[in-house]
Amino acid sequence: MPISMRLRISFSSGLTRFMVGAVVRYILYLVSVVILSFGLNAKTTSLGQVPQWSALDIFQKTMSRSEFIHFLDTVYCPRPEWWSAWITIDQDRVRIRKVSGKDDWYDLYFSKDNNDSLMSVPPGNSSPDPEGMIIALDPGHIGGAWSKMERRHFSLNGDPPVKEGDLSLAVAQNLAPRIEALGATAVLVRKFSEPVTQQRHKDFREIAKQWAEEVAGTEDNNSQERELLIKDREELLFYRVDEIRARAELINQSIKPDLVICIHLNAAPWANPVQKELVERNDHHVLVNGCYLGGELAYDDQRVELIWRMVNRWHISEQGLAESLARSFSKNAGLVAFSYKGPNALKIGEVPGVWARNLLANRKYRCPVVFLEPYVANSLAVYPRIQNWLQGKRGGDECLIKEYASAVLLGLKNHFTP
Numbered sequence: 001m002p003i004s005m006r007l008r009i010s011f012s013s014g015l016t017r018f019m020v021g022a023v024v025r026y027i028l029y030l031v032s033v034v035i036l037s038f039g040l041n042a043k044t045t046s047l048g049q050v051p052q053w054s055a056l057d058i059f060q061k062t063m064s065r066s067e068f069i070h071f072l073d074t075v076y077c078p079r080p081e082w083w084s085a086w087i088t089i090d091q092d093r094v095r096i097r098k099v100s101g102k103d104d105w106y107d108l109y110f111s112k113d114n115n116d117s118l119m120s121v122p123p124g125n126s127s128p129d130p131e132g133m134i135i136a137l138d139p140g141h142i143g144g145a146w147s148k149m150e151r152r153h154f155s156l157n158g159d160p161p162v163k164e165g166d167l168s169l170a171v172a173q174n175l176a177p178r179i180e181a182l183g184a185t186a187v188l189v190r191k192f193s194e195p196v197t198q199q200r201h202k203d204f205r206e207i208a209k210q211w212a213e214e215v216a217g218t219e220d221n222n223s224q225e226r227e228l229l230i231k232d233r234e235e236l237l238f239y240r241v242d243e244i245r246a247r248a249e250l251i252n253q254s255i256k257p258d259l260v261i262c263i264h265l266n267a268a269p270w271a272n273p274v275q276k277e278l279v280e281r282n283d284h285h286v287l288v289n290g291c292y293l294g295g296e297l298a299y300d301d302q303r304v305e306l307i308w309r310m311v312n313r314w315h316i317s318e319q320g321l322a323e324s325l326a327r328s329f330s331k332n333a334g335l336v337a338f339s340y341k342g343p344n345a346l347k348i349g350e351v352p353g354v355w356a357r358n359l360l361a362n363r364k365y366r367c368p369v370v371f372l373e374p375y376v377a378n379s380l381a382v383y384p385r386i387q388n389w390l391q392g393k394r395g396g397d398e399c400l401i402k403e404y405a406s407a408v409l410l411g412l413k414n415h416f417t418p
């Protein structure tokens with residue numbers, strides 16, 4: 001066969017394959033759009049399990065209609081357009097769609113009496129004494145050798161790198177004995193800069209490949225971009241999704257705490273990521289669980305988790321403690337309150353700095369959870385203090401770690417003994 005013909009055939013068969021592939025991909029895309037639009041498929045979040053709706057049975061007739069509407073509106077989902085496809089509020093019950101796209105509903109009946117008084121109880125006043133409580137301290141992220149992968153790592157001018165996971169662990173270690181002195185038991189969810197999960201990113205390679213196929217199609221199997229996409233995904237499934245799920249398992253099955261405190265430090269986006277300069281901004285905020293977005297409510301497991309948290313009324317303890325901690329960060333650590341601008345967070349109560357967001361950790365840990373985000377690590381005020389700590393200047397009044405832990409301790413004390 002003449003070379004030109006071979007080239008033409010090979011080009012034309014390559015082109016045909018490409019066109020057939022493109023058409024098939026487009027048809028698959030259209031089908032997936034139609035399926036997603038009409039919600040014909042059951043949906044669970046990454047590595048999630050099909051939820052057990054019958055677990056809610058014990059909460060039948062424990063919440064009034066007005067309470068349900070109030071909690072949904074002020075904590076869990078403020079926009080009817082986000083929940084109306086999934087939740088129907090009748091006179092005697094609320095109906096929650098069990099499986100995305102199916103006409104299959106869980107009926108949660110309201111209590112007959114209006115327990116409206118429960119809504120007006122000031123959150124801080126119903127707190128038990130810390131004596132005998134089990135408080136789990138969850139140092140955010142992993143730190144150590146994992147900090148770069150989990151993108152909680154930065155370094156400037158050859159200084160020792162800042163790793164959020166190491167700082168959060170140090171705060172938890174400082175805080176634990178001081179909480180025990182109040183008569184509570186403090187348990188660290190992670191004691192080292194190592195993952196809680198036994199899985200590693202390579203264990204998620206197949207799931208990541210499958211995901212990449214869905215989002216990017218089946219072409220360019222060997223492309224560098226595709227490989228990076230798969231690598232990012234398998235890492236994320238490891239350090240963010242499976243790690244938090246493993247912590248949830250440990251908390252829910254073994255530690256069984258009365259309360260979880262998730263310890264984090266915030267960081268601001270760099271104005272110029274190439275030429276990093278410390279920022280002016282330094283602030284705090286404290287998160288409770290809530291503000292489920294429309295796209296999140298499309299997941300079957302997230303709907304049952306919302307209802308589970310609401311009927312347990314965990315948001316009431318969360319708000320009370322979050323407000324006390326936010327006041328402590330303002331007064332004792334001298335931090336102004338951060339305000340969200342977008343729809344992914346909802347302002348809770350009157351105390352500045354307290355917001356609701358739906359995060360995997362504060363959704364999966366089955367008890368009240370407060371999620372702390374004080375200090376901006378890459379700020380002019382905080383960065384030198386982190387460097388001092390990294391260089392071994394620890395324990396004095398100027399120590400950032402000690403100040404953070406002291407603010408949390410004071411917030412806890414004020415909450416339990418208002």
Ligand SMILES: [Zn+2]
Nearest residue numbers: 140164264265
């Ligand atoms: Zn964090």
